[in-house]
Amino acid sequence: MTARHLAVTGARAADRRAALDAGGPYEFTTTCHQWLRGPCTALTALLHRYVPEAWEAGPGLVDEHRATLLYLVPDLSERIGPPPPSLVNDTPHEERTRYFAERMIRATSHGVVDFLLAHARRRPGPPPALAFDDVHAASGTEQEFLALLLRRADPRVLRVAVAVGEGPLIPELAGAIGEFTASVAAPATARPAPAPDARAYVRSDCTSDDVEAYAAYRALTEEARAALHDERAAELEARPDRGLLIGAIPNHRERGADPHGAGRRALRTALELCVAIGYSEATVDLGTRGRALCDPDADAEDYCHFTAKAASALVPLGRYEECVSLYRELRRRYPTPRVQMSTSYALAVLHTRFLEPRDHDLALEHMNNARALAALEPDPVLGAYYQVFQDNGLALVAMHRGDLELSHDLTTRGIERLERELPPDRYVVHRSQLLHNRARVRFALGRLDEAYADFTELIARDPHYVEYHVDRANVCRRQGDLAGALAGYDRAVQVSVPMPELFHNRGDVRAEAGDVEGALADFARALDLEPGEPAPRLARVALLIEADRPREALADVRAGLGLLGEDARLLCLAGLAEQALGRPEPARACYDRALAADPSSVPALTDRAVLTFEQGDPRGAVADLTAALALGGEHPDVLYNRGFALAAAGEAGQALADFTRALALPGADLAGLLCRRAECLAGLGESRRAADDLHDLLRLHGAGLLPDAEPAEALGLLKELDTAGVGGGRDGGGR
Template identity: 45%
Template sequence: MNTHLWRSGPHGSGDGPVEVTVGCHRRLRGPYTGAGSLVRALVPGVYERRPELVRAHAIEILSTAPELKDRIGAAPETLTSLAVPEERTRIYAAARTRRLAHGLVEFLHSYTNLRGSGTLSLCFTDVDEADHTDQEFLAILLRRTHGMPISVTVGSRGGDLPDELTSALARYATIATPAGDASATAASRDQGELLDTYIASDGTCDDPDALAAYEAADAGLRARLHDERAAVLLREGDWSLRLGAVPYHLERGTDPAGAGGEALHEAVYYAAGLGLWHAVFDYGTRARAVIDPEQAERYWDFSGKMSSALALLGRTREAEELYLEVRARYALPMAQMFTGYALAMLYTRMHPPELRDHQLAKSYLSNTITLASLLPEAEQRSFHSVFQRNGMALVEMHLGNLPEALRLVDTGLKRLDAELPADRHRLHRSVLVHNRGRVLAALGRLKDALADLTTVIALDPNYPDYYFDRAELLHKLGEDTAALADYDTAISLSPPFWEVHFNRADLLASMGDAEGAIADLRRVVELEPAELDARVNLIGLLLETGQAKAVEPLLAEGLRLAPDEARLLQVRGQLAWEAGSADSARHDFDLALAGDPDCVPALAGRAALAFDSGDVETALRDLTRAVELRPNDPDLRYNRGYVHQAAERWRAAVDDYTLALDLPGADRAELLRQRARCFGELGDREAERADLDAARSVTTSAMSAGAA
């Protein structure tokens, strides 16, 4: 029974029928148990009416409900999705599940529009027993459907919930009173019935009498019942049951190490292929509990998957401990090679910066390269030698040895082409071409890098990240129209991800399309409110375009999420200053600088307040620090020069104005006029006249250019 209940949306008070109720207990279907059940309930009907809408969200739909592939067809294939397990060298970041969650939420948005009217009422139960993917999806769903015709009821059994979901429930939902427990009493059911009830629930039943009957039953009988239930599910159930109920039963059946281990092996590889790293860790932990460590290859394989999951979830120290355990336990060449490479990646890029050690990473890779060269089978020897050297190339990049990194990648590509059939390891060949492009870009060889990215797009045309990377290169090369087209393609090929909109906003702003940039930055903030760089940039553009009223809610939400963020405090101070509240402005500038002493806008703002109040020394101190931080900002040098001028420090003012005149973006006419005044005070009439003449010339030229 769900003893804790929350409701959000138009029916937050509980009125209105619930259209879809789904259980989220991960023992049923593993990752996306709840979201997948919701998708299975809605998609068939939508597909009949609007197949193009379903196809637009095929990646996230099939990632949550893989059995729908027979109904709606496959999602756009990439070399990653097509690669056989032994050739799958690309792994997804943990953040990919957020893309999938956002895509599902937007599918629901479209679904409500398709309905035309009324509220879509959804109920999710057992969320405290759900996999991370469902909990993440629910947190995003609650936030992004706030104010829409979607009602969400969330029920739990009282267990812990992750911070993001707890915060979303607190902000967007209200606590409700659960209905009473309508389950039968123990007196009406015998022990056999209670045992059957527990088994049929796939271990999700929370009836204490059923659990007691299960625990009291003969161990052999329990094992046979688990086998029988698994057989029924395999014969009659959806494929996604292989991620939840099937391995649950088989690891408790008559052959936990054999059948149970196989079921967990299938589940862990599927989850790893989609980047479902919380589930990977769960499957690996369970597998190690039923498999004898003497089954060396299977045991270290699960251990390796667990370690990779920990590393990608940011738990790198725990990952290292597991890798070292495998190395100490098994002398198998493949185990040593895999863990050596993994440890190198920890030390060159995944550990926190204070733990990174590129030389140690090189030493691990030197060992793995030697092991790869000793493999008996020719194709394995070629592939693994190239793979390990590709890792070494990354370390060399981090050490700043770009020519060596380029040599390693280029040599690897040539070796694969020379020694392997063209249809083998196509994914890793594309990865090498992409990596070579990255090294070439770092070397400043942008056109060569562009050629490699164009090649890799031809090899893998449905992989969105390649268009994202090429767009950045095209922008650097000044080909902004082509860059914009690549960003658009990346967006069309992927569930929503904020990074592409952030970069496209920068591009649009550089092209003079402020409103387009604002729209993209709004999209970033909608997807990921905690992305502060996007929020700060959005606020800046809104202020620049005279949309100050739109800033207030963005600023308030930003400070709710990050109350000590200096850039946001500075903006609040700026707005207070413009509203005539100098004390509030000064307070906010002080707060901003307490959090970040190098916040230049806050230094400049506080300096202006000090100058207005007659405190020249404080103004000069803050402006001097600001100039030290941004020596090529002409406005800061002008401001400091003006303060010097007001304090009758004529020579210091001339020096600042002179330096500012040579900086890009300087207001040359105004600088020349102010410098002329200073020269006049210094008695240098010739310099004064020259500056005034130059200022008139600049002004005349500007007016002529404007008229033209």
């Protein structure tokens, strides 16, 4: 890019706005202060500005991004219609058991960037310019969106300005501002001081940085301040703006005349909205604030709810110890079956999935306790639901303990029981989760036809849920049905917000199907979304080398190393690219760097061994391959290569031992190993055993068990043995 975005820094909002205006003009300017509309203050305003415009220009673009746009701003449905149907959206709140994690929010932010860039490209006239103020006061979610927008938006297509005051920025946004913007410090200018206005401070929803207004606000009596907050809250509650329910309204009600009543209710409403969308940081914040307004005894239900939701939201943030602490507090405080049941389940999941070291035995203890308590529920519908829910948890623990058959049995019996004992319209989402879990266990068990049938049933029930399409595509791929796998990934991309793993996985299948350009395009899309993600970059570099495009591969390696540092995997691929270009010394330097970065890198040792052998040093190759086997354990290909190098070094006996060990391992190259072992045996004077190996190879090939084997080498070796009079083999017959 030659043009750059703009970053303005300054302590005072008025100074920042003046500097922004000097860098304008902007057709859209907004604040990002999370006290207004919570995690998506600016995004809400931004989409309300541009979605209707895009809809009027032609609904196709909006329809393409409908799931993204309505996920973040459901209010837009009044203008553009409803979101795609889903079981979660149609499920009563109290029966919902599926929630989305932080990665869903990040992918949705990518979807908004896609929408804005596409809309900007099709608009006539100069590129739109967008300005965002109060970025320091934005939520982590919104700061992440701005980081993605600054990185992905070409200023010649869409220009962005961010204004930052005194406050923390997430590292990703700080890095994006440093790399993609021209930074300007807003000069401090003298302005006439307005009369102190406490009411104006409250009506700014407490976002004003006017110190005189804040001082006047603090000088009011507690009752007067509370009255101003209640007045403002009532005014905002009359507006049809869902975002205010997350931000300004609970902020005011907390500070109003009834914080323990109206404030607590407003926080609980905000909490439910954030839980449903997956705003983990906001959920923790609201849960903590809600707990503070509850009397643990008089308000036990709300206290438990705020605590449990905050604890659950700590998991995707990786704050596991805090999570455990909250659950254990509830267990100490409330000796009720439901609290003990739900916290036992939650702790079991933490121990079997997240905490290190994993403790599946302790998880089983907790889950058994949850299951026993579920049996105490007297309501027949709730009792069946609770018991099957805990059985599903037991199935998860069983899977992690390696007992897939038990996991399959538990989920199957749970499905059958809910069908038998619950009305068909109750707990529909959980029924789908049970079926999904069984399908994945069947996939793990290799029962692919049954897994395919389960995933097909899930897609029929909830056709816009992306995981079902991905999982069924994986079944197709395992079955060798690449066309079916590609169709599944295509549909997953259509129904999903943009997730890099979807494009990476589809790229892998395209590469396997021989569609090099399609695969490279998918890997490029994944890297456009997340350039620091190693998997698609490694896949693209490997494919470029395989496609005999080593110079492009090296350019990609350089870009990857700039983001990932001395990554041993990339350096190994760089060595292969250098070898493909006929440059052995730079290749060796790459392998040496890879081993310096990761001394346990088996690929670096094996690749360097191949290069060493090609340079005429078989004993040096043996040394590297021996080290690789010590680090990675016995692998048939590594044993094959070491045997080959040993044979070249004149160590036929040791080579014979390596070939024999390799032949006993799964995944071995039987044809190559049998030929190499036959050569060793012949060299050691055991021509009869050599002929036996070659006849075994030819029989396997003739039976179709080695369809890709080339029998010509075996036939040639047999001919040499025939000359010595021993080519007949065990049955005395030649071929």
